Amino acid sequence: AQTVTQSQPEMSVQEAETVTLSCTYDTSESDYYLFWYKQPPSRQMILVIRQEAYKQQNATENRFSVNFQKAAKSFSLKISDSQLGDAAMYFCAENTGTASKLTFGTGTRLQVTL
Amino acid sequence: DAGVTQSPTHLIKTRGQHVTLRCSPISGHKSVSWYQQVLGQGPQFIFQYYEKEERGRGNFPDRFSARQFPNYSSELNVNALLLGDSALYLCASSHRDTAYNSPLHFGNGTRLTVT
Numbered sequence: 001a002q003t004v005t006q007s008q009p010e011m012s013v014q015e016a017e018t019v020t021l022s023c024t025y026d027t028s029e030s031d032y033y034l035f036w037y038k039q040p041p042s043r044q045m046i047l048v049i050r051q052e053a054y055k056q057q058n059a060t061e062n063r064f065s066v067n068f069q070k071a072a073k074s075f076s077l078k079i080s081d082s083q084l085g086d087a088a089m090y091f092c093a094e095n096t097g098t099a100s101k102l103t104f105g106t107g108t109r110l111q112v113t114l
Numbered sequence: 115d116a117g118v119t120q121s122p123t124h125l126i127k128t129r130g131q132h133v134t135l136r137c138s139p140i141s142g143h144k145s146v147s148w149y150q151q152v153l154g155q156g157p158q159f160i161f162q163y164y165e166k167e168e169r170g171r172g173n174f175p176d177r178f179s180a181r182q183f184p185n186y187s188s189e190l191n192v193n194a195l196l197l198g199d200s201a202l203y204l205c206a207s208s209h210r211d212t213a214y215n216s217p218l219h220f221g222n223g224t225r226l227t228v229t
């Protein structure tokens with residue numbers, strides 16, 4: 001069974017600064033995909049970034065980038081130039097490619113301060 | 115285009131009752147998935163339907179069932195409600211049946227409270 005662990009229940013960052021959210025996962029599959037989702041108070045889960053396990057190059061999406069360490073089964077999210085609108089719950093998730101089942105971590109609440 | 119719509123937004127039920135939650139996917143999306151998010155936890159996968167067929171089932175009791183209609187909308191049914199069923203129920207749609215090539219688009223969820 002797949003498990004996803006987020007060890008930081010809460011993180012805080014000042015506006016314009018950089019923050020890194022941690023995620024580790026455990027899977028026996030060789031082919032899988034990793035995601036970061038953002039859940040603001042509106043409750044809607046929004047895809048931030050995704051990574052294919054077979055790609056060594058780290059994914060980037062504007063101010064968001066990941067550090068994918070396959071051997072360590074680590075998938076951290078870096079947010080650069082943090083903005084007030086980045087404040088939300090962030091969930092790391094894994095998919096083995098089977099159907100659309102995502103296994104989520106418990107989330108990290110990110111606060112952005114002035 | 116309208117996003118994924120879920121109804122109702124909030125619901126209060128009594129233990130032992132039955133509940134039906136509804137989801138309309140984004141136009142053109144043929145896959146609908148259901149997730150349960152208990153307060154303070156990440157979402158847990160319940161079901162996926164693609165082209166009206168069940169494609170995946172999570173570790174939930176038989177009290178949970180779902181179906182997908184010819185217009186690709188979906189219902190999630192929960193029988194004999196327990197207090198532990200209180201949660202946010204999220205629906206997600208996608209164009210294809212796998213999560214990577216066809217990212218999931220989530221609705222705002224239905225908040226179910228069982229008293």
